[in-house]
Amino acid sequence: MAWANCTGTGSIMASGPRVGFNEAVAITTIFLSVKILISHLALVFPLGLTASWMLPLLHLPVGLIGFAILAWLLNQFPGRTIVEIGEKVVGPVVNSIFALVYFVFFTFGSSLTVRQFSEFMLIGFFPETPISVQILVFMGGAALMVYLGLEALARVARILFFFLGFGLLLLLLMTMNLWRLHGILPLWGPGVPDLLWAAFCTLGVGSEVFVLALVTPFLPRGRLLKIGVVSLVSAAVVVTVLILVPLLVFTYPVVREFTLPMFELTRAINLGRFFVRIETLFLPLWIFAALVALSAALYSATAVAARALKLPYHRPFILPTVVLILAGAFYPPNFSTTIEWGFVFLAQWSFVPLGMIMTVLVVATLVQRRRRQKKKKR
C-alpha cells in the first residue's frame, strides 16, 4: 500500500475511498449470499426439491457470463460507474430511467431484506421487542456505516467475512451428527427440465453483483473481472452448502415446512446435555451479515442518486433513502407476504430490468464504437 497518499486526514479525504481486492470480494460475497440466511430458502425448496442445492451451481455460469459482459462494459469507460456510463451512452433522459431502476432495486430490496431480518429477530429472539424498533436499529447501524463511507464499509466487511465464515463452518460441524445422506435423493429432484426451469426462474439471485458497477472507480485497476468472478464463485459455494445442509439434516419434504430453515437448523443442534438451544450463538451470523448487506445496498442506492444528480457526495441522500427504505419495509402486511415479495422481487424478476438495461448499454456502446471507427476510416 502506498503510504505517500496518507499524509494526514485531509489528503485521505481528498484522494477518495479505496477498496482493495479482498474487501471488494468480502462485500460482494456477503451481499450475494445474505438472502440464504432468511426465508429465501423456504421458497427455493419447493422449486428444486431434493436437488435445490444444484440451483446455485446452475446459476453460476450464467452469472459469470453476465458479469463478464458487465465488466467489459465498465472497462470501456475507466473511472466511471454504470450511471455515468449510461449518461454518456444513452443520454441523460433515458439514463434517468435506468438510474431510477437501480435506485428502486437497491431501495426496495433493502426494505424487504430488513423487514425479513426484523421478523426473524421477532420470531426467534426478541418476541417482546416491537418490530419497528428492530427495523430502526438495523437501518440506524447501516446508515451510520454508510455515513462513514465506502472504505469503512469495505474494511468492516473484510473483518466480518472471517467471522461469518467461521460461524458457517461451526454451524456445519455442529450439525454433522444429524446429516442423513439420503436427504438429497432422488439426485435430480423434480427432473432435469424442471430443475433447469427453476434455475432460470431464479436467475435474479445474482443481481446483487451489480454493486460492483457502482464502486468500480474505487477498485484496483484491471481487477474488476477477477473480483466479480471470485465473489460469484464464493457466493455460489456458500449458498450451495447452506442449501445442502438443511436438506441433509431435515430431509425433503420436512424442510419445506420451515419459514426460517437456517434458524431451524441452528435449533436442531444437539451436542450432549450441555449444548442445547444454542441458536443464540449464531446470532452474530445473521446480524452482521444483515448489516453488511443493508449497508452495501444503502450505499449503492445513495451512490446512484448522487451520481445521477452529479453530486460529489452521497451523504445528503442517506436520510431520505433510509426513510424510503423504512416506508417500504412497513408496506408488506405480514411476514409471509414479505417473503413472497422478496423472492419475486429479488430472486425472480430483478434480472429482467437489470439485464435489459445492460443489453441496451452494451448495444449502444458497440454502435457508438462502430460509428467512431467508421468516422476514423473516412
Added chain:
Amino acid sequence: MSLLRTLSRLLVFREPQEPVSAFDSGREDRRRAGGVPAGSGYQDKFRETYRLNALLEQDPPLSTSLDENERLLREIFRLPENKDVVLRPFSIATDPPLRALLVSLDGPTDRNVQNLAILQPLMLLAGLRLDQRLAGEENTPGANGASTRQELLRRIRETLLPGSKVTPAGTFKDVISDILSGNSVLFVDGLDTALVIETRGWASRGVGTPQVEAVIRGPQDAFTEQIRINITLVRKILRRSSLVTEFIKVGRMGAHQCAVLYLDDIANPDLVAEVKRRLRSIQVDYVSESGMLEQFIEDAPAGLAPQVKATERPDRVAASLAEGRVAILLDGNPWALVVPTTFFSMLHAAEDAYVRWPFGTFARFIRYLGLGMALLLPGVYVAIITYHQEFVPTDLLLAFTGAREQVPFPTVVEVLLMEFSFELIREAGIRIPGTVGTTLGIVGALILGQAAVEAKIVSPILIVIVALTALGSFAIPNYPFSLSIRMLRFAYIALGSLLGLFGILVGLFVHLALLARLTSFGVPYLAPVAPVTRSGPDFLWRGPAWEQEQRPDYIDPLRRRRQPRISRGWVRVRKKDDERPGGR
C-alpha cells in the same frame, strides 16, 4: 462601651464594606471600560511586557557594546527582582585585559563546569597576548572591524575555552533560549557574538526500571525525564549511523525540546515530514507531557482509541524505529510516542518478541480474550440474563436464578452498581499515595464485594463477572487503550440491557466501523487486516523471529526486507536466496 457597640452592631443595619485588595483579577471588562486609571501599575506593567515581548519577537542582534547587552538582558530577565539569573562580570586575563560577562541560570547550570571550564581558564590561565589590532581596533565598524572581531572570537573559542561544546550565538533569542536550558553564555566587550558553553546540569533521576511496561525477560531500562539520556538509551540499542535525531521546539511560552527520531534509510520521508509538520504547527503556551503532545498531533481527537503508541521502554522504541516508524521524545518526560500505530500494536507487549514464538502467540491470544472480556462480558451477561435465558444450559440457569433470587435489583442495575464501584476503587487506589494504595484497593474491592453479596445487593455470579472483566482490562498492555475500553464497556452494558445481544452486535458493528475509519498519521488503524496489506507474522499472532522477514507494508518503508528469506544460515544454504535483491 463594648456591650453597647455589640448591641449597635446587632440592631443597626450598615452597608457591608467591600474587602480592599491590591489584586483585582479577572476584571478585563472594567479595564476595557477605563475602570483602571491610566498610569496605574497594571497598565505600566502591561506596556512594559508588551514592549519586551515585541523586542524578543524582533529577535534583535547582539550589540558590540557589553553594557548595552547587559542592559537588555537585565530588562528581559526582570533583574534585579529575578534572583535566578546570574550575571557575572569579569576580565579575561589577556594582555591588555578584556571586559566580559558570563550569564547563566542558578540551578540548572553545573557550577563546577562553569568554574573549571570557563572562569578559571579565562581569568587565571589566559595569558594571551593580544596584538594591537585585536586589542584596540575591535570596535572599528565596517569590513575590517568585522574580520577583527571574528578573529578575536575564534581565538577565545579555540584557545581559551576548554569546554567540549562551545557555539557562537548572534541574537538575543538564541542566547536566552540557551540560558534557560542551563547553558552559560559568555559576552565579551567589543564582540557582537556571544559564546554558548555547554554547562547543563539539571537534577534528574537515573535510569530506572519500567513501571508500566514491566517484563520478566528483556531489558529493564526505562526512559527518564532527561531527553538526552533517553536518546542515548535508544542509541545504545540501535547503533546505526542513519539514526537521526531532529529537535523541534514546541510551545511558545515555555518551549520544550521535542526530539524526532527515525532511521533515515528506512523511515518513509513523507511520514517523517508529516511528523515534523504537525509538531511545528503546534501553537500552544507549553506542552509539558507527552500525553498533551499526543492530543495535538493525533488524527482524530474524538476517536475511540489512541492513535499514538506511548511507551516507556527504549527497546520498544528501537524496534519501532527499525520497522520504519518515527519516535517522538519530549524533554522532561519519560514516555516516548511512536507513530504510526495500529489496533494490533496496542495489544503487543515487548516480551512477545523475547520469549519463544509459541508463548508469545499464546500470550497475545490471552490478551485478545482479555480485551473481549473487558469490553463485552458485563454487557453480554446483562443481555443473556435479560433476553436470552434459553441460551444458558438448564443447570447453569438454575444456579444463576438461585443466586439472584434474593437480589431486589434488575440485572442491569446490579451490574452498573458493581462496575461503578469497581471503577471507584480503581481510581481511588491510584490516587492514594504510596504502596498502601494497591493494598487498599484490593482489600476494598474484596470487602465491598463480599459485603454486597451478603447484603443481597448483588449476586455472587456478578462478582465473578466483574472480577473477570477487571482481569481482562488489566491484561491490555497499553494503558490509554485500556482506558478507552473501560469507558466503552458501559455503552455495551446499556446496549445489552436495551436490546440484548442484538444491541451489542449492532454496537460492535458501529464500533468496528468507527475503528475502520480511524487513521494514525494516515495509516488505517485496522491495517494490515483491513485494508489487507503485506505484513510479516507479527500482528495478530507472533511468528518466529527468523520469519520476521518483511517490515509492515502499511508504513511503506524505504526498505521492505528486514532479513533474508533464509535468516538462519546454518539450516541450509541456498545460493539462489543470496542472489535475490535484499538477500543475504
